[in-house]
Structure formats: structure tokens, C-alpha cells
Amino acid sequence: DGGITQSPKYLFRKEGQNVTLSCEQNLNHDAMYWYRQDPGQGLRLIYYSQIVNDFQKGDIAEGYSVSREKKESFPLTVTSAQKNPTAFYLCASKEQGGWTQPQHFGDGTRLSIL
Amino acid sequence: DQQVKQNSPSLSVQEGRISILNCDYTNSMFDYFLWYKKYPAEGPTFLISISSIKDKNEDGRFTVFLNKSAKHLSLHIVPSQPGDSAVYFCAASARGSSNTGKLIFGQGTTLQVKP
Numbered sequence: 001d002g003g004i005t006q007s008p009k010y011l012f013r014k015e016g017q018n019v020t021l022s023c024e025q026n027l028n029h030d031a032m033y034w035y036r037q038d039p040g041q042g043l044r045l046i047y048y049s050q051i052v053n054d055f056q057k058g059d060i061a062e063g064y065s066v067s068r069e070k071k072e073s074f075p076l077t078v079t080s081a082q083k084n085p086t087a088f089y090l091c092a093s094k095e096q097g098g099w100t101q102p103q104h105f106g107d108g109t110r111l112s113i114l
Numbered sequence: 115d116q117q118v119k120q121n122s123p124s125l126s127v128q129e130g131r132i133s134i135l136n137c138d139y140t141n142s143m144f145d146y147f148l149w150y151k152k153y154p155a156e157g158p159t160f161l162i163s164i165s166s167i168k169d170k171n172e173d174g175r176f177t178v179f180l181n182k183s184a185k186h187l188s189l190h191i192v193p194s195q196p197g198d199s200a201v202y203f204c205a206a207s208a209r210g211s212s213n214t215g216k217l218i219f220g221q222g223t224t225l226q227v228k229p
Contacts (some may be wrong), residue, residue, distance in 0.1 A: 004157070031215050033209075042118065042219030049215060058216070069148060089155055094215045102148055103215060105157030 003027065004106035006091050011111045013078065013085060021076045021109045023091035032074035033103065036060060043090060050096075051095055078111060085109040086113050117141045118222035120216050127227050133191040135223050137204030138184065148152040148217070149189050152201045160190070162201075182188060194227045199223075 004025045013019045025032065031050045035043040045058030049068040061104025068074055074093075078085045089109045095101040117140045127133045136149075146165040150158035164171040164178045164187065171178050175191045191198055204220040 006157075009155075035219075040118075040123070043205075044219070046218060048214065048216065056214070094156075097204075098151045099219045102160040102163065103217065105150075105158060105159070107155065108217065 004091060004093055004104060006089075006106035008033070008038045008109060009107070011109055013111060014112050014114050016080045018077055018079050018109065021078065021089055021091075021111070023074045023106060024058050025072055025074075025091075025093045025104075025106075027093055027095075027104065028071070029104070030071070030091035030096050031094045032075045033069070033094070034058075034064070034066065034074070035092065036106075037088040037090060046076065046089075085111055087111060117144075118204055118218050120175050120202075120204055120223045122223050123221070124224040124226070127194045127225065128195055129227055130193045131197065133189075133194045133225055133227065134191040135191075135202050135204075135225065137187045138185060138218055139187075139206055139207070141208060141218075142185070143207045143208040143210075144218075146207040147178070147180065147187050148190040148205045148207075149176075150205060150219075151198075152222070157159075158203055171195045177196060185206075194223075194225075196227050196229050199225055199227050 007022045023063040033048040047066040049055035065077045091106045092103040094103045129226040148163040149161040151159040152183045162176045177226045201222045
């Protein structure tokens, strides 16, 4: 069954701690994305990657970092520099080829501060 | 600056009736629009899309209308079913962004369909 797997589903972070959210896809998609969702707000783009070993900042990249060493994996690190990390984080992937191929999303990770 | 706006946070509709969800945008460079549906604790799933060269796209019970002059699009669900109860997000892509896949999302509208 092809899809996007995000883990863990729930994550707690202590003050000053870095945490890493996992995103794995077996859809053979080239492009991957990380979004953040806050209550009453839409999804905001954190980082995206169109190809292995390359990634670009989105609209709210400060306090986050990513890597793309493998096509199927795009982990997101929430660093201690992110002062308001409590949110629902969504990972997505997409085939190349314009908008005939929409983004597919994982089920998200909810991050909270202890 | 919210480039994609869904001004109605919630909508309640009786089963069998029409649901109309609205979305406004400000960026005239947007040329492709998508609707996603999201259940609690799950990721959004793609529902329907429309290119700016069209003014209507239909898929079963779902129809999206685009009014470029008003910078407005709407999603019609007919007939509405209780399983349609979810949060609906409108998203837009700017001309030239199709290769990056970057989307701008609205805030979402929570639809409740009552039996």
C-alpha cells in the first residue's frame, strides 16, 4: 500500500531541545514538503525539496531544518530556535508533472511543549 | 498578508441539501486552485481542482466554480452527506510554481452535515 508515513503521531519537546519529525514515502515521488498548521489557520509551508540533496526554504523556515539524503525520506528538525513550536506538522509529497499530480499528505505529527 | 481567504470558519447544512464553500484570493498570478478535505487527526486529501483557463470543473457530487474577475472560487457539494463533515481547505498555486508544487492555503472551513 503506497503512502506517506509520519512518525511519531504525538511528540513532546522540552524547552531548549531539538526534536526530529520523520516523514517517509513509498510513492516514488520526487518532491516533498513540510507544512505547519495552527488552530484557525491554513497550512503554511516550512521547507520543500524537489530532488534528493536539494531543498528550499518555504514561508516560515526560521527555527527549522531539513535534510533530503534519500528520495523516500524528508525529516524535519524543530530546533530550540523555534520559539513557538506547538503545532500540527504535515508532510506531503508530489510527483513531478504540474498540477495533474496533486500533493499527497501524511497523517501529521502533533508537537507540544512540556 | 493572507493571499487565500476562507472567510467562513464553519458551515452547517442538512443532509441532502447543497453545501457551498467559498474562497477568495488576492494574487492575480494564481493560475491553479485545489480543494482539500481533512478529517480530524488525519492529513488532507485532494478533492478537486481547477485551472484558471476554466470556470467550472465537476467530479461526481463536487463542483468547483472559478470567477477570475472577482478572484473568487466556490466548492459545491450536492447532495451533502454526513460523511462530508470535515474541514475543507482551498489552495492556490502561482503561475510558474507548478514545477515546485508550492501551494498557498486558506484557513479552512469546517462543514457539518446534519442527518
